[in-house]
Amino acid sequence: MRNINVYHLYPGYLNLYGDRGNMLSLYRRAEWRGINLEIIPVEPGENINFASCDLLFMGGGQDSDQKLVAEDLKTRRTELQKAVEAGMVIFAVCGSYQLLGHYYTTVREERIPGLGIIDLYTEAGGERLIGNTLIKCSLWNPPRILAGFENHAGKTYLGSKLQPLGRVISGFGNNGFDKTEGAVYKNVIGTYLHGALLPKNPWLTDYLLQKALAYRQQDDQLDELDDFLEIQAYRSAIKLTGKHPDKLNLL
Amino acid sequence: MREEKRQGVAKKAAAPKHINRNLRTLLSIWVGKTIMSLTRIFGQGGTTLPGRIALKINPQVSAVLSSQLDAGSLIITGTNGKTTTTALINGILKEAGLKCIHNQSGSNLAWGVASTLIESSSWWGRLHQNCAVLEVDEGSFPEVVRNIKPRGIIATNIFRDQLDRFGEIDHIQNSIKKGIENLLENSFKVINADDPSLAGINPANGKNILYYGLELDLPAYPFQNTGRDIKVCPLCSHILTYDKIYFAHLGHYRCEACKYKRPLPAVKLTDCQNDHKNNTTLEISTSDQALKLITPLMGTYNLYNILAAIACALELEIPSKTIIKSLDKAIPSFGRMEPFEYDNKKIVMALIKNPVGTNEVLRTVLTHQDGKVTILIAINDNIADGTDISWLWDADFEQLHNHPDRLDNVIVSGSRAWDMAVRLKYSGLEAGKILVEEEPQHAINKSLEHTDPGGRIFILPNYTAMLELRRELNRMGMGNPYWNREEIL
Numbered sequence: 238m239r240n241i242n243v244y245h246l247y248p249g250y251l252n253l254y255g256d257r258g259n260m261l262s263l264y265r266r267a268e269w270r271g272i273n274l275e276i277i278p279v280e281p282g283e284n285i286n287f288a289s290c291d292l293l294f295m296g297g298g299q300d301s302d303q304k305l306v307a308e309d310l311k312t313r314r315t316e317l318q319k320a321v322e323a324g325m326v327i328f329a330v331c332g333s334y335q336l337l338g339h340y341y342t343t344v345r346e347e348r349i350p351g352l353g354i355i356d357l358y359t360e361a362g363g364e365r366l367i368g369n370t371l372i373k374c375s376l377w378n379p380p381r382i383l384a385g386f387e388n389h390a391g392k393t394y395l396g397s398k399l400q401p402l403g404r405v406i407s408g409f410g411n412n413g414f415d416k417t418e419g420a421v422y423k424n425v426i427g428t429y430l431h432g433a434l435l436p437k438n439p440w441l442t443d444y445l446l447q448k449a450l451a452y453r454q455q456d457d458q459l460d461e462l463d464d465f466l467e468i469q470a471y472r473s474a475i476k477l478t479g480k481h482p483d484k485l486n487l488l
Numbered sequence: 489m490r491e492e493k494r495q496g497v498a499k500k501a502a503a504p505k506h507i508n509r510n511l512r513t514l515l516s517i518w519v520g521k522t523i524m525s526l527t528r529i530f531g532q533g534g535t536t537l538p539g540r541i542a543l544k545i546n547p548q549v550s551a552v553l554s555s556q557l558d559a560g561s562l563i564i565t566g567t568n569g570k571t572t573t574t575a576l577i578n579g580i581l582k583e584a585g586l587k588c589i590h591n592q593s594g595s596n597l598a599w600g601v602a603s604t605l606i607e608s609s610s611w612w613g614r615l616h617q618n619c620a621v622l623e624v625d626e627g628s629f630p631e632v633v634r635n636i637k638p639r640g641i642i643a644t645n646i647f648r649d650q651l652d653r654f655g656e657i658d659h660i661q662n663s664i665k666k667g668i669e670n671l672l673e674n675s676f677k678v679i680n681a682d683d684p685s686l687a688g689i690n691p692a693n694g695k696n697i698l699y700y701g702l703e704l705d706l707p708a709y710p711f712q713n714t715g716r717d718i719k720v721c722p723l724c725s726h727i728l729t730y731d732k733i734y735f736a737h738l739g740h741y742r743c744e745a746c747k748y749k750r751p752l753p754a755v756k757l758t759d760c761q762n763d764h765k766n767n768t769t770l771e772i773s774t775s776d777q778a779l780k781l782i783t784p785l786m787g788t789y790n791l792y793n794i795l796a797a798i799a800c801a802l803e804l805e806i807p808s809k810t811i812i813k814s815l816d817k818a819i820p821s822f823g824r825m826e827p828f829e830y831d832n833k834k835i836v837m838a839l840i841k842n843p844v845g846t847n848e849v850l851r852t853v854l855t856h857q858d859g860k861v862t863i864l865i866a867i868n869d870n871i872a873d874g875t876d877i878s879w880l881w882d883a884d885f886e887q888l889h890n891h892p893d894r895l896d897n898v899i900v901s902g903s904r905a906w907d908m909a910v911r912l913k914y915s916g917l918e919a920g921k922i923l924v925e926e927e928p929q930h931a932i933n934k935s936l937e938h939t940d941p942g943g944r945i946f947i948l949p950n951y952t953a954m955l956e957l958r959r960e961l962n963r964m965g966m967g968n969p970y971w972n973r974e975e976i977l
């Protein structure tokens with residue numbers, strides 16, 4: 238039987254914006270295919286052993302929680318970096334996406350140092366960027382459209398060599414300015430999109446599952462599932478941005 | 489006798505007799521009232537537009553009107569329990585012989601308050617009531633307090649709710665603090681001691697605070713996987729230690745780093761027993777008296793609502809007999825476990841709008857009675873609901889999946905019906921049991937079709953979905969439209 242170990246980082250702290258939806262999407266879509274996916278909650282102060290982690294999930298948190306988490310994670314930066322270079326999968330949403338970068342400046346102009354795993358930085362300020370979002374995502378060829386909801390005060394800027402997760406079709410993206418959304422480095426995906434993102438973009442869930450399987454040299458073929466409800470939710474999310482799903486090149 | 493009671497309550501001061509009803513105020517009232525009549529003719533319970541326009545004409549209109557109230561105004565804010573607490577306080581004040589203004593339909597932004605006051609006033613800007621009991625949204629709280637200068641405020645709790653409008657919890661906390669600091673010096677503050685983020689607000693004007701809280705040995709809350717919204721000390725950000733948790737982050741907490749801890753409540757619930765008829769007997773004690781009362785309201789969240797109302801009434805020096813008499817006959821508020829009946833089928837409507845409230849509603853629905861139920865969940869994403877519906881994933885809809893024998897089908901409706909359907913599928917419910925009907929009337933029809941005579945339907949909508957579904961139920965001859973609904977208490 239195929240196995241995936243998902244480490245859920247600080248579920249008691251980083252749990253804003255329906256992150257549980259992302260966990261449930263990974264869990265059920267593995268379960269429906271007979272893959273044994275185990276979710277291991279990691280609390281602050283615990284010594285995580287990244288050697289047994291295939292997929293690390295990090296959710297969103299508010300400023301006060303994020304500071305706490307940043308301090309705790311600093312002690313494990315080197316191991317995390319090593320795992321990332323070896324191909325461990327990370328899916329980080331919102332607050333923890335910011336945390337993967339060099340630093341995050343809060344609205345109160347407090348600078349929280351990040352992990353510096355990927356080349357980006359974030360500054361809070363100005364209007365909150367809120368709303369339904371569509372991005373054209375090049376994890377697939379041809380690219381696919383992802384539909385989510387963003388809600389963030391931080392504006393993130395990517396280093397010149399870092400790939401975004403997608404190009405904004407509708408919404409704000411990383412900073413409301415350069416049309417990029419999220420970031421991809423090796424098997425690390427960071428994004429502002431929630432809603433939750435994975436349940437109604439099941440192909441992204443499957444992408445993460447496949448990468449996690451391949452990381453441990455397991456067969457990464459996944460059976461087709463009946464995604465009728467998911468696709469309807471996806472289409473209705475697209476309509477909310479004023480676009481028509483049939484007029485976009487979806488697949 | 490009545491007169492006597494009233495004097496205790498209305499001791500505020502003589503009413504200011506020189507009402508500043510200048511032309512701008514009158515114009516703003518006239519325009520507000522005119523729009524109100526027009527929107528009603530077209531069958532909408534307009535609570536937003538009239539106040540919005542009236543405030544444009546005269547931003548002081550709420551201040552001018554409310555200054556006439558001889559017993560003053562009370563403002564209730566917080567994430568959960570505003571509507572029920574407001575209704576309970578309103579009921580107690582009526583029992584004490586006062587005439588109250590009350591924003592019943594949950595229209596609780598600054599313009600909703602203006603609409604309510606304008607509606608109550610004469611065309612010449614006169615109010616004939618003694619007091620106003622108003623629920624006010626956390627975001628509008630500082631502004632409404634600054635305008636209305638209430639005699640007292642009640643802060644119920646802070647949970648994650650409508651993130652798109654407020655941002656995060658830190659922000660809501662700041663807003664409530666700002667509102668409290670906008671109060672007049674001698675105004676009283678009734679605050680939930682069990683909520684660390686509220687009790688830790690520590691406003692600059694820290695006098696006249698009355699805390700309330702639970703002192704019970706309740707069984708542990710079985711659905712803990714939502715995580716608590718507030719886990720760190722509001723003063724030093726260290727992780728809080730809990731000796732008791734009643735639900736989510738409400739309980740007996742202390743910080744081991746800075747020694748901050750739950751303030752001792754002056755009004756506390758010391759015992760709570762359910763009988764088999766779904767009535768709850770409560771024992772409440774204060775520094776100088778003990779109250780015992782029976783209530784039909786269900787759920788832990790209602791214990792807090794009742795306690796908040798009692799604390800406020802005691803602060804107003806209302807005799808405990810009057811309080812008990814009023815609470816004994818309290819019935820659920822608008823859309824909060826509100827009952828209807830159709831074709832020998834019982835329908836109960838319960839608003840859901842955030843994870844903690846939803847968990848409590850589901851728990852109440854699934855544990856209070858046995859037998860099959862049909863459930864209709866309706867989720868819209870209009871501005872008044874919050875356009876960010878990601879909270880659906882944080883609520884424990886798994887509870888439905890854990891009671892497979894209780895339900896055959898779940899009907900989902902509203903503009904985000906498909907998101908809700910996906911949520912239920914991933915909770916473990918079979919996809920075939922989830923029926924999607926985006927239109928409210930179709931959803932109601934389908935629910936009735938799937939319910940046997942004598943059976944029960946629970947309708948769980950978020951805010952605007954509730955308004956739509958209610959309108960539909962009204963059209964079918966159930967209940968009254970909220971603008972001419974009989975006062976409920």
